[in-house]
Amino acid sequence: MPRGGSSWGEGAIVATAFLLCLLGSVLQVDDTVAPPSAAAYLLAATSAAVTLARHRAPVPTLAATTVCGMLVAPLGLLPTPLTMAPVVISAYTLAMRAERRTAVAALVTSSALLVVSTLFFEDDLSWEDTSRLVTVASSPLVAAALGRLAKHRQAHLAYVEERALQAEMSRDSEARRKVGEERLRIARELHDLVAHQITLANAQANVAAHLFSTSPDKARTSLDEVVETTRHALDELRATVGLLRQRDDAPAPREPAPGLADVPMLLESFRLAGLEVSVHHDGTATPLPPAVDLTAYRIIQEALTNVTKHATARSADVRLTWERERVGIRIIDDGVGSHTPLEHSPGYGLIGLRERTTAVGGSFTAGPRPDGGFIVAAQLPLPVAGSRARTTGRAPDREGR
Template structure:
């Protein structure tokens, strides 16, 4: 292409006539075009060499034009694409000057029209360099965009893996809490039935009926929790709401039927809770009472819910003595309660009391006043705030 452009430019002579280019023009066009093959590896040397070839236009009697110096323009473009700005300026400014410096020496009648032509020829490499710099900036921009897209994709993948891991931990925690609770109740009810089997058949029947209800609830809870692993559009996926403080009375009734005397006290004015905090409060009460049933040598416990301006405190205490049986392996109940409380921005403390027994206390954050209405509307269990006052 550069060779053809050079020959087209060579058709116009300095006397403004069209004629076949002289024989040396073919040689200059071939040599300068062949030099372009090295413009990627040595752009500076290629630019200087094509400029020297372009300087031979005037001695051959050809009219200087951008076409006849096309190889010099192409090399200037390549130089601007692949070199720093200071190198481009240092090479192209002298090259542009050399392209036109020799013309006045070979023309006896130099006019303003010739001056305009020379200015055009001198400006052509600089214009080509401007396009080259623009192309370089665009390539750099596209590279940055591609790198950002790659990093964003990696971040999305990492975030997706993190969320999957968090969801697995959450489901594992749910399974632990509900299975430990239901199995503990079932074990207590079975023990009561076995104890009363010979002496009180009617009470044995009642205990067995409670055992059937407990195991049914356990299966329902397992089905609901495992259903979280299904696709959202699965028609068989469960739609039951997550439990919250409004279900605590039913939870306490189940423990009472299993033989644990438990009371509940509520201080302050109940307020709507976000679903995650509501579920956390319920699970902490459930797990704490389950630990009382399994480990504490006592038959009574107390649940207290205290509402403050910025947080709600959930505490479960018992008056048992001693510690868990040494043959029991350590469980994950307290760890799970700590993780639940921390996940919603709360804190949990657990330990023996000075006056005897064990205390589990959790401080969970309440929504701000301006978000209270939104939390009420977003509740998944549909329980109004008035229902909390019955606890």
């Protein structure tokens, strides 16, 4: 199949070139018509057949058809745009295929050769002969201009299609990114909620087992706390899984996210699990935006959960430092357990906290202390003064034991 199109299309173009060239050879100088000669048939067939190679070799094809056009006058035929039809077709294709400099050089040379070959066999040129010669010389140039416009149009359409494809790919990529972020958010919530509750339940169950024989009443209280903790964990797990089952077009019923106002209740749950926790505030508390408020809560929750799970600690201290533009959170324990630095942490809790903190524009560090124990520290941004009145976050409860 030819490069420029289907075999049927190429055949039609070749047949058209042959018929136009043959029709031009019928016209005579005195505006009469005469049957085409054998030379006219041969010239029309040869020049039309050459156009089959115009897509693979546009410059040689133009040269070959130009040579055929130069033979029109020597064969006693009338040079007209019709007899130059193969040259015109070759010029159009050359303008579409070749580079600009190559096309200009080849086209100017072709037009000049056609003019020179005609002038060489014309003794006396009339005004009509001159106009016809100008038409013959300009026909390839006009065809080339049309070919160049067609090339630019094809390039523009290809550019538009490419931009549309890139836009579609960008939309798909953005959709995948948002899905990934949502999955990561849900994974963090599952870790922060469920892992925390299970850790507390395990600690409370250990306390109950330890007190079962010596203090049955306290053991029963601890078991009641285990039941309450596991029930709360199941409720939160059910709510999180419900988000996954929810349709995209359905409204998202969300329970109020926890914040610093819920820290006293959180600390109480750890105290019931056997960990002595104290909380201190430096500075004046300021209402936080919901995202920052939730992040602050999760930092305290995850840090104390890790103390309960991994460190042989008796106590932990939570300190919140309120400054003009940020709030500092620091959790220190006196444990000697298997705490590891953040960069070597095998789990996802501390890594998730760093990602949460970075997402709200804060900073996060965690690692062992030189004198023993482990420290988790974060700096979270506070809203500017002009926007604090519009902040929807809850003011933290200053109460803590």
